[in-house]
Amino acid sequence: MIQLQSVWKVYSAGSAKVPALADVSFQVAKGEFVVLAGPSGAGKTTLLRLLYRDELPTEGEVQVAGREVIGLRRWQIPQLRRAIGIVFQDARLLPGRTVYDNVAFVLRVLGTPRREITPRVFQSLKAVGLQAKAQAFPAQLSQGEQQRAALARALVKEPPLLLADEPTGNLDEVMADEILELLKEIWRRGTTVLLATHRLSLAGQLKRRTLILELGRLVKDEG
Amino acid sequence: MSLLGFVLSEAGRDLRRAGRVGVSAILLITLSLGALGVFWLLSLNLGRAVVQWRERLRVVIYLKNEPTPGAVDGLLKKVESVEGVQRLRYIGKAEALQTLKRQLGAQASLVDQLPTNPLPASMEVTPAAEAATPEGTRALIQRLSAFPEVEEIQGGTEWVERVAQWRRLLDGVGLGVGALLALAAILAVTTAITLALDARREEMEIMRLVGATERVIRLPLLIQGMAQGFLGAAVALGGLYAAYRLTLPGVEPLISLTLGLPRVAFFSWPEMALLLGGGGLLGAVGGLLAKGRSAG
Numbered sequence: 001m002i003q004l005q006s007v008w009k010v011y012s013a014g015s016a017k018v019p020a021l022a023d024v025s026f027q028v029a030k031g032e033f034v035v036l037a038g039p040s041g042a043g044k045t046t047l048l049r050l051l052y053r054d055e056l057p058t059e060g061e062v063q064v065a066g067r068e069v070i071g072l073r074r075w076q077i078p079q080l081r082r083a084i085g086i087v088f089q090d091a092r093l094l095p096g097r098t099v100y101d102n103v104a105f106v107l108r109v110l111g112t113p114r115r116e117i118t119p120r121v122f123q124s125l126k127a128v129g130l131q132a133k134a135q136a137f138p139a140q141l142s143q144g145e146q147q148r149a150a151l152a153r154a155l156v157k158e159p160p161l162l163l164a165d166e167p168t169g170n171l172d173e174v175m176a177d178e179i180l181e182l183l184k185e186i187w188r189r190g191t192t193v194l195l196a197t198h199r200l201s202l203a204g205q206l207k208r209r210t211l212i213l214e215l216g217r218l219v220k221d222e223g
Numbered sequence: 224m225s226l227l228g229f230v231l232s233e234a235g236r237d238l239r240r241a242g243r244v245g246v247s248a249i250l251l252i253t254l255s256l257g258a259l260g261v262f263w264l265l266s267l268n269l270g271r272a273v274v275q276w277r278e279r280l281r282v283v284i285y286l287k288n289e290p291t292p293g294a295v296d297g298l299l300k301k302v303e304s305v306e307g308v309q310r311l312r313y314i315g316k317a318e319a320l321q322t323l324k325r326q327l328g329a330q331a332s333l334v335d336q337l338p339t340n341p342l343p344a345s346m347e348v349t350p351a352a353e354a355a356t357p358e359g360t361r362a363l364i365q366r367l368s369a370f371p372e373v374e375e376i377q378g379g380t381e382w383v384e385r386v387a388q389w390r391r392l393l394d395g396v397g398l399g400v401g402a403l404l405a406l407a408a409i410l411a412v413t414t415a416i417t418l419a420l421d422a423r424r425e426e427m428e429i430m431r432l433v434g435a436t437e438r439v440i441r442l443p444l445l446i447q448g449m450a451q452g453f454l455g456a457a458v459a460l461g462g463l464y465a466a467y468r469l470t471l472p473g474v475e476p477l478i479s480l481t482l483g484l485p486r487v488a489f490f491s492w493p494e495m496a497l498l499l500g501g502g503g504l505l506g507a508v509g510g511l512l513a514k515g516r517s518a519g
Contacts, residue, residue: 052432074437075436075437078431078434078435078436078437079434080434081431081432081433081434082433082434083434084434086432092425092428092429094425094426094429105426105429106429106433108226108229109229109430109433109434109435109439110433110434110435111226111229111439114228153433157433157434
């Protein structure tokens with residue numbers, strides 16, 4: 001599902017070159033649940049951004065869902081992103097739309113036939129246990145609920161790959177556990193999951209394969 | 224179909240959110256197309272007058288002596304064969320006197336007191352289209368002057384052409400003023416849409432992340448601009464029509480007297496469609512410019 005080969009990402013800061021990722025190589029098979037762990041600034045977010053072509057690597061090869069990401073033309077990027085669900089630390093819900101509309105927005109943007117939208121939105125909301133809050137606005141939800149709504153939005157287009165960038169970062173322990181349980185449930189249904197987190201303890205808790213990034217280098221691949 | 228519905232509903236949403244900036248964009252388009260419309264209407268009617276005057280243009284040949292009845296046909300044939308003559312009518316001395324009497328009306332008896340008929344026989348020439356220009360008429364008069372029977376020739380198009388020149392000047396001024404206002408309108412639409420763009424930056428980011436194509440992301444902006452332009456043009460057209468109907472009773476007799484037009488015309492359906500389309504185009508350009516900024 002994911003393949004990185006000798007990937008470098010170097011940023012320029014004046015005349016200095018700062019490597020955000022240095023010679024990173026790994027593979028994630030279809031149906032795997034992988035934790036990408038490392039302290040803040042280790043390069044986790046940069047790595048995820050390479051996967052959904054928000055950034056281009058300075059060097060190396062990136063393959064996602066059978067696509068050579070670097071060679072994609074501008075008009076091909078949406079095709080790649082349709083195969084990826086993304087959730088961030090902040091839920092990034094649209095404040096002026098209800099939970100239902102936030103989730104339905106994805107399907108409407110992608111031109112899904114109208115008759116399919118409602119059942120798929122409710123199916124997705126049910127999967128994250130939020131169907132009772134369909135008509136609530138984001139401001140009326142707890143942070144945990146907002147993150148669940150974001151998960152529903154990421155899943156509604158049924159992507160084969162889910163990228164989660166610190167999805168529990170803003171949550172207390174109970175809410176964070178709920179989200180992790182949901183991620184595991186999503187994985188059990190066949191979605192490949194790559195979870196980025198700064199909490200190394202999470203890796204132990206999930207007992208899944210863990211990649212550890214430090215200062216842009218992949219220092220450990222275990223599990 | 225559902226994608227089109229989404230694009231249209233997003234455009235409508237943006238239009239409602241545009242608020243005062245959106246309204247001022249529409250007003251500027253109204254103003255620019257209204258000003259352009261006023262000049263266009265004036266030019267349109269002046270143009271009709273010029274065409275009418277050109278059609279009515281006549282060159283009159285006054286003859287030295289009235290030809291004998293048997294010689295009239297021969298003379299007419301000779302003149303008819305001259306290049307630039309479309310139609311020809313002979314007016315004998317007696318007919319000219321009758322016409323004068325009719326024109327004098329109540330004072331017609333004055334003519335009866337004349338010892339002899341002083342009016343010359345004449346020929347009224349309708350120039351062909353190619354001769355109905357100042358140069359064409361001058362050349363025609365020169366050719367007609369060559370006949371020995373001719374005493375004097377009257378007629379010319381200089382004054383008609385002067386009016387035509389005024390019309391061209393009016394067109395130029397109208398286009399200049401319209402272009403300046405159109406530029407302001409485009410900038411206003413661009414500003415309105417750039418603000419709408421800022422308001423939906425989050426939405427656009429999410430659209431990109433979930434795999435929406437750029438066309439789906441940007442099309443609502445273009446439609447919003449076009450809708451603003453179209454609305455502005457419709458208001459301008461409505462205003463122009465209202466002004467036309469209100470001023471018509473006072474202006475029409477004056478126009479009839481000075482320009483000789485029986486009625487003042489408003490835009491035809493295709494011209495109205497062109498004005499509305501022009502508004503849509505102005506708005507679309509504004510929308511595209513806003514797109515350019517956001518794409519940077």
